[in-house]
Amino acid sequence: MSAVTWTPAGDGDYQDIRYETSGEPHAGIAKITINRPEVRNAFRPQTLMEISNALEHAREDTSVGVVILTGEGPLAFCSGGDQRVRGDTGYLTEPGKPAAIGRFHVTDLQIQIKRLPKPVVAMVAGYAIGGGHVLHLVCDLTIAADNARFGQTGPKVGSWDGGFGASLLRDLVGPKKAKEFWLLCRQYDAQQALDMGLVNTVVPLDRLEEETVQWCDEMLALSPFALRLVKSSFNAHEDGYSGIQQLAHDTNLLFYASEEAQEGREAYKAKRAPDFSRFPRRP
Numbered sequence: 001m002s003a004v005t006w007t008p009a010g011d012g013d014y015q016d017i018r019y020e021t022s023g024e025p026h027a028g029i030a031k032i033t034i035n036r037p038e039v040r041n042a043f044r045p046q047t048l049m050e051i052s053n054a055l056e057h058a059r060e061d062t063s064v065g066v067v068i069l070t071g072e073g074p075l076a077f078c079s080g081g082d083q084r085v086r087g088d089t090g091y092l093t094e095p096g097k098p099a100a101i102g103r104f105h106v107t108d109l110q111i112q113i114k115r116l117p118k119p120v121v122a123m124v125a126g127y128a129i130g131g132g133h134v135l136h137l138v139c140d141l142t143i144a145a146d147n148a149r150f151g152q153t154g155p156k157v158g159s160w161d162g163g164f165g166a167s168l169l170r171d172l173v174g175p176k177k178a179k180e181f182w183l184l185c186r187q188y189d190a191q192q193a194l195d196m197g198l199v200n201t202v203v204p205l206d207r208l209e210e211e212t213v214q215w216c217d218e219m220l221a222l223s224p225f226a227l228r229l230v231k232s233s234f235n236a237h238e239d240g241y242s243g244i245q246q247l248a249h250d251t252n253l254l255f256y257a258s259e260e261a262q263e264g265r266e267a268y269k270a271k272r273a274p275d276f277s278r279f280p281r282r283p
């Protein structure tokens with residue numbers, strides 16, 4: 001496969017991430033890299049706000065069809081919340097400030113990844129641990145390097161993610177195994193992760209990006225709207241009413257392009273009664 005050229009994109013002044021888009025012949029991919037290798041790519045609120053901003057760019061950019069989420073370097077995808085800025089009320093944007101009020105910025109980000117109408121691929125080298133493990137869970141696909149290690153640490157550090165960290169993990173590996181993750185806080189290697197259905201494939205570390213880009217290229221050759229509906233179809237099951245809402249509104253997008261929907265709009269604007277008589281009552 002020919003090499004990929006990555007060009008900085010988005011707002012450009014990110015501190016904690018890199019946001020890049022791919023050039024020809026692999027155009028159509030946006031790559032978000034958590035760039036805090038000194039703490040195994042742990043995220044602080046700033047990191048999550050920047051990922052969110054980059055995802056919004058990827059969403060609005062019609063030349064982008066697929067997003068890769070990854071971590072800088074071979075040692076970690078992400079080690080979860082930066083414990084140095086964890087306060088008594090959540091994670092802090094201004095940790096030095098005595099009255100700082102924390103929150104969980106990751107809650108909205110997890111939902112944003114699931115809602116993004118383009119596939120998001122986790123490209124995992126090294127550790128995907130704690131909240132970093134949940135980040136790969138919410139991605140649509142996971143391509144793992146052979147040095148990848150997966151696990152939850154919550155009960156070790158006085159935390160847990162009972163949201164997607166429990167439900168999506170249970171869906172992927174089954175309830176007993178998911179509880180094992182959380183109750184024992186063990187780590188699992190890439191082959192174990194593949195065997196339990198946690199990742200899509202495992203490749204040698206030096207082929208990780210090449211393989212991930214190949215998967216992205218395959219998706220980029222497919223119908224973008226069909227991919228969007230595939231993603232929202234899974235959300236409809238997983239996310240309850242909000243998942244159904246997403247799938248339903250995606251079908252509205254299609255319906256708006258029809259003459260039947262346009263007749264309703266045009267009649268309203270012309271202040272006349274709509275005439276739907278020429279449209280079939282489908283059996």
Ligand SMILES: CC(C)(COP(=O)(O)OP(=O)(O)OC[C@H]1O[C@@H](n2cnc3c(N)ncnc32)[C@H](O)[C@@H]1OP(=O)(O)O)[C@@H](O)C(=O)NCCC(=O)NCCSC(=O)c1cc(O)c2ccccc2c1O
Pocket residue numbers: 038039040042075076079080081082083084091104105106107127129130131132153154157159160161162
């Ligand atoms: C990831 C590791 C297994 C890697 O081990 P390794 O031996 O390779 O490296 P070191 O341990 O020496 O780490 C190098 C360096 O990085 C620092 N570091 C690593 N991870 C973090 C971190 N998460 N926060 C801060 N700093 C980190 C480490 O201290 C070293 O620094 P030096 O200065 O000593 O060089 C191992 O590092 C590890 O186990 N890390 C901790 C993993 C962890 O427990 N993460 C937090 C889990 S809780 C969480 O993520 C979480 C986040 C949320 O936003 C939530 C929201 C809502 C509900 C729940 C949430 C939640 O649980």
